Amino acid sequence: MRLVLHIWRQAKTADKGHFERHELDGVVADMSFLEMLDLLNDKLLESDKLPVVFDSDCREGICGTCSLVINGYAHGPGHAAATCQLYMRDFHDGQELWIEPFRGGAFKVVKDLMTDRSALDRIIQAGGYISVPTGPKPEPNSNPIPQDIAERAMDAAACIGCGACVAACPNGSAMLFMSAKVSHLGSLPQGQPERDQRVINMVEQHEEEGFGSCTNHAECQAACPKEISIDFIGQLNRDYQRAMLLKPHKLRGKLPNA
Amino acid sequence: MSHATPTAMPDNASAAWSLNSKVPEGPIAEKWTRYREHVKLVGPNNKRSYDIIVVGSGLAGASAAASLGALGYNVRCFTYHDSTRRAHSIAAQGGINAAKNYQGDGDSIDRLFYDTQKGGDFRAREANVHRLAEGSASIIDQCVAQGVPFAREYSGLLSNRSFGGVLVSRTFYARGQTGQQLLLGAYQALQQQVNAGKVKTHPREEMQDLVIIDGRARGIVTRHLDTGELHTYAADAVVLGTGGYGPVYYRSTNAVNCNITANWRAHRRGAGFANPCFVQIHPTCIPVQGDEQSKLTLMSESLRNDGRIWVPRKPDEKRPPSEIPESDRFYYLEERYPAYGNLVPRDVASRNAKYVCDDGLGVGASGQAVYLDFRDAIKRFGHDTIAARYGNLFDMYKEITAENPYDTPMRIFPAVHYCMGGLWVDYELATTIPGLYSIGESNFSDHGANRLGASALMQCLNDGYFVLPVTIGNYLADHFRDKVKTSEPAFAQVKAESQARIDRIAAIRGKRTPMSIHKELGQIMWDHCGMSRNAAGLRGAIDQIRDLQKQFWTDVKIPADTMTTNQPLERALRLSDFLELGETMCLDALARDESAGCHLREEHQTDEGEAVRDDVNFAHTAVWEYRGEGAEPARHTEPLTFEALKPTTRSYK
Numbered sequence: 001m002r003l004v005l006h007i008w009r010q011a012k013t014a015d016k017g018h019f020e021r022h023e024l025d026g027v028v029a030d031m032s033f034l035e036m037l038d039l040l041n042d043k044l045l046e047s048d049k050l051p052v053v054f055d056s057d058c059r060e061g062i063c064g065t066c067s068l069v070i071n072g073y074a075h076g077p078g079h080a081a082a083t084c085q086l087y088m089r090d091f092h093d094g095q096e097l098w099i100e101p102f103r104g105g106a107f108k109v110v111k112d113l114m115t116d117r118s119a120l121d122r123i124i125q126a127g128g129y130i131s132v133p134t135g136p137k138p139e140p141n142s143n144p145i146p147q148d149i150a151e152r153a154m155d156a157a158a159c160i161g162c163g164a165c166v167a168a169c170p171n172g173s174a175m176l177f178m179s180a181k182v183s184h185l186g187s188l189p190q191g192q193p194e195r196d197q198r199v200i201n202m203v204e205q206h207e208e209e210g211f212g213s214c215t216n217h218a219e220c221q222a223a224c225p226k227e228i229s230i231d232f233i234g235q236l237n238r239d240y241q242r243a244m245l246l247k248p249h250k251l252r253g254k255l256p257n258a
Numbered sequence: 259m260s261h262a263t264p265t266a267m268p269d270n271a272s273a274a275w276s277l278n279s280k281v282p283e284g285p286i287a288e289k290w291t292r293y294r295e296h297v298k299l300v301g302p303n304n305k306r307s308y309d310i311i312v313v314g315s316g317l318a319g320a321s322a323a324a325s326l327g328a329l330g331y332n333v334r335c336f337t338y339h340d341s342t343r344r345a346h347s348i349a350a351q352g353g354i355n356a357a358k359n360y361q362g363d364g365d366s367i368d369r370l371f372y373d374t375q376k377g378g379d380f381r382a383r384e385a386n387v388h389r390l391a392e393g394s395a396s397i398i399d400q401c402v403a404q405g406v407p408f409a410r411e412y413s414g415l416l417s418n419r420s421f422g423g424v425l426v427s428r429t430f431y432a433r434g435q436t437g438q439q440l441l442l443g444a445y446q447a448l449q450q451q452v453n454a455g456k457v458k459t460h461p462r463e464e465m466q467d468l469v470i471i472d473g474r475a476r477g478i479v480t481r482h483l484d485t486g487e488l489h490t491y492a493a494d495a496v497v498l499g500t501g502g503y504g505p506v507y508y509r510s511t512n513a514v515n516c517n518i519t520a521n522w523r524a525h526r527r528g529a530g531f532a533n534p535c536f537v538q539i540h541p542t543c544i545p546v547q548g549d550e551q552s553k554l555t556l557m558s559e560s561l562r563n564d565g566r567i568w569v570p571r572k573p574d575e576k577r578p579p580s581e582i583p584e585s586d587r588f589y590y591l592e593e594r595y596p597a598y599g600n601l602v603p604r605d606v607a608s609r610n611a612k613y614v615c616d617d618g619l620g621v622g623a624s625g626q627a628v629y630l631d632f633r634d635a636i637k638r639f640g641h642d643t644i645a646a647r648y649g650n651l652f653d654m655y656k657e658i659t660a661e662n663p664y665d666t667p668m669r670i671f672p673a674v675h676y677c678m679g680g681l682w683v684d685y686e687l688a689t690t691i692p693g694l695y696s697i698g699e700s701n702f703s704d705h706g707a708n709r710l711g712a713s714a715l716m717q718c719l720n721d722g723y724f725v726l727p728v729t730i731g732n733y734l735a736d737h738f739r740d741k742v743k744t745s746e747p748a749f750a751q752v753k754a755e756s757q758a759r760i761d762r763i764a765a766i767r768g769k770r771t772p773m774s775i776h777k778e779l780g781q782i783m784w785d786h787c788g789m790s791r792n793a794a795g796l797r798g799a800i801d802q803i804r805d806l807q808k809q810f811w812t813d814v815k816i817p818a819d820t821m822t823t824n825q826p827l828e829r830a831l832r833l834s835d836f837l838e839l840g841e842t843m844c845l846d847a848l849a850r851d852e853s854a855g856c857h858l859r860e861e862h863q864t865d866e867g868e869a870v871r872d873d874v875n876f877a878h879t880a881v882w883e884y885r886g887e888g889a890e891p892a893r894h895t896e897p898l899t900f901e902a903l904k905p906t907t908r909s910y911k
Binding site for chain 1 (some may be wrong): 437653
């Protein structure tokens with residue numbers, strides 16, 4: 001298989017960046033998309049050209065590191081798959097591919113196809129946890145959790161934090177990412193004590209980072225490799241409104257950490 | 259408690275090491291309790307004057323960093339990833355063991371201890387293993403409190419399943435994403451500490467070397483992967499939770515960036531490396547499909563609960579699997595091991611897959627695969643039940659192979675998965691360098707010669723949440739307000755050495771890409787230090803690796819600019835350490851002239867191909883001492899004593 005690749009090259013964050021055209025021979029159907037880029041990079045290096053910087057790690061769709069926009073789609077044309085789970089059998093000989101980094105909201109391109117997504121970590125830091133120190137804990141089976149609730153929490157918790165939702169969103173919003181954590185923890189009994197404070201703090205951090213707001217395009221859901229539903233954005237909005245109504249006015253705004 | 263003097267460090271290469279395991283006195287079930295009752299403590303107001311470096315943010319690193327931060331220490335946590343949520347623990351699928359006995363099937367701490375020791379083929383230190391079993395239930399409690407959404411029954415109670423090598427159901431799981439959920443639990447605890455100002459995370463900073471001052475670990479040198487700059491950090495103690503070294507085989511189930519560098523650099527500075535040849539080959543992985551393949555994907559071992567493993571009885575079988583009648587199917591595990599059947603431990607399952615393929619019965623284009631068949635399970639439980647249990651794994655398989663496992667059996671083959679070997683640690687998880695600790699897969703301690711399924715997550719979290727935060731205090735209490743600064747000459751010296759190594763690689767300007775050399779190393783390791791080994795093969799491999807080392811240092815090629823993101827340089831730096839590790843692994847495999855667990859020496863097996871252990875000569879941990887570039891490392895031993903459980907011949911028949 002022979003491909004024509006238009007790859008985004010950008011030496012550093014401050015640079016403007018451009019597409020660079022490559023023709024690549026010897027691509028076989030069983031190769032993964034990232035192995036195709038490995039092949040390209042090895043050929044570039046052999047011919048004294050600069051290999052393309054791209055991020056990846058587990059290569060099985062769970063670590064959330066890989067982050068390519070392929071022909072305009074975050075994580076490419078595959079359904080419910082991260083970039084590393086794409087195989088070249090889904091592409092055809094002679095096809096032209098435009099490969100770009102994740103962009104949008106608070107994301108910044110570090111180099112070529114690599115993006116700085118640290119803003120997502122800071123949203124979690126603002127409240128995406130249940131505050132428990134390490135130490136003796138109650139017996140878990142003394143607090144049964146109905147299976148449907150546990151399953152719903154797991155549906156949300158499946159988020160891999162890749163940022164495809166941001167890259168796919170016309171508003172550059174990370175609300176799908178945020179709503180997944182708010183809904184995961186807010187659905188469980190253990191998450192109730194901090195539920196209101198958590199959602200307020202996370203939403204404010206989301207805003208502070210410069211992410212946009214959701215206007216129901218649902219592009220995030222379509223791009224999400226873990227099929228996180230935008231229903232969770234509904235849950236986020238409801239939790240946020242409830243929290244704001246319940247909190248005394250003077251406490252609205254950033255709450256001190258408990 | 260009888261705490262002997264700290265492990266004596268060799269003052270030169272030839273000094274003998276005293277590998278004091280520091281196992282507390284007393285009956286095995288009381289050792290850890292007694293230790294905790296007598297361990298030195300650091301007062302709550304003094305903890306803030308200690309700085310601790312944790313390298314790695316996987317299950318072990320993140321749980322340790324979060325726990326140490328919550329205790330009040332100042333913690334820095336380093337990872338080469340862009341976020342502390344991405345470490346490879348996240349890819350663990352199947353589950354985590356805990357001796358809760360929720361199923362009332364006779365489980366207990368003692369039974370988990372017994373299963374782990376037996377599974378490890380009696381090559382682990384039993385006091386550590388028992389402590390692991392003791393901690394297992396608390397891990398589940400801790401994780402549930404953090405909001406980890408373990409699978410539940412309709413009653414709302416926690417669900418269990420069984421795993422290879424055991425006869426009870428004690429494995430807790432979160433769909434096929436248990437590692438992800440446990441890691442995110444630890445990650446969230448870590449982020450809470452970041453928010454509280456007790457932990458500072460350093461993403462995209464990869465450890466390059468360890469700084470030792472007056473014989474104690476006092477800091478590290480890192481390279482920032484975006485800028486190429488080297489940074490130095492000082493601390494009162496350094497903790498390595500840097501995982502395993504599977505990619506020494508090039509292809510493995512590990513993430514492509516997993517590497518040995520942090521551990522190897524510590525090893526070169528004096529940390530003993532224990533049992534490097536003990537590497538687990540996981541039986542249920544998707545077979546290799548082509549030369550460009552960069553990694554292998556594991557299919558969770560939990561599949562063996564319902565899947566039946568077989569190959570055709572005839573070597574020249576041409577029919578598709580669905581048309582092969584029962585009489586022509588060879589369910590080799592069920593026939594050879596009736597008691598455990600498809601649930602034999604990993605090493606037994608892997609070896610048997612190799613044997614049937616060596617006999618020409620393998621399936622698929624390469625002949626290097628066996629069938630894992632769900633036909634009978636789907637018949638018995640229905641499509642929906644099987645989909646609920648393994649849906650995501652079936653989807654993953656289909657995505658990679660373009661075959662539907664609901665209709666046709668999966669093809670599986672063993673792949674390198676887990677490293678039981680690692681830095682030698684004593685009972686306190688301290689290495690041979692005072693102040694340097696190693697936790698999780700990065701150390702050697704709990705799994706002997708073979709790790710049971712669903713035990714890795716357990717060990718990482720036990721080390722990180724419950725063991726290290728206690729034992730490190732015993733060291734720190736003796737070193738109160740004993741600070742060093744990065745302005746000490748030792749930091750500048752080690753930093754200069756790290757820079758020199760980078761410059762040396764950049765200056766070679768040869769012809770071979772790091773990837774091509776890495777592939778060649780991987781092939782040597784897989785062929786000669788893989789599922790079965792023999793003396794002649796290992797000797798040949800050592801020569802080949804030494805030759806490859808020379809090629810690396812004369813002919814490797816990377817982009818010239820090292821002061822930017824330079825991924826071939828990152829790979830080359832890691833590869834140079836893999837090349838040294840590979841040699842030591844082969845030396846270790848050669849010196850261990852017995853078969854134990856995953857380490858099958860062809861010279862030592864029964865007529866039926868079962869491993870034959872040699873408890874007279876090899877009931878010890880082999881600990882390697884680095885003795886300089888080009889010099890052969892020295893092999894020391896820590897004898898293993900078996901007080902609670904006498905070694906028996908493993909039998910899963």
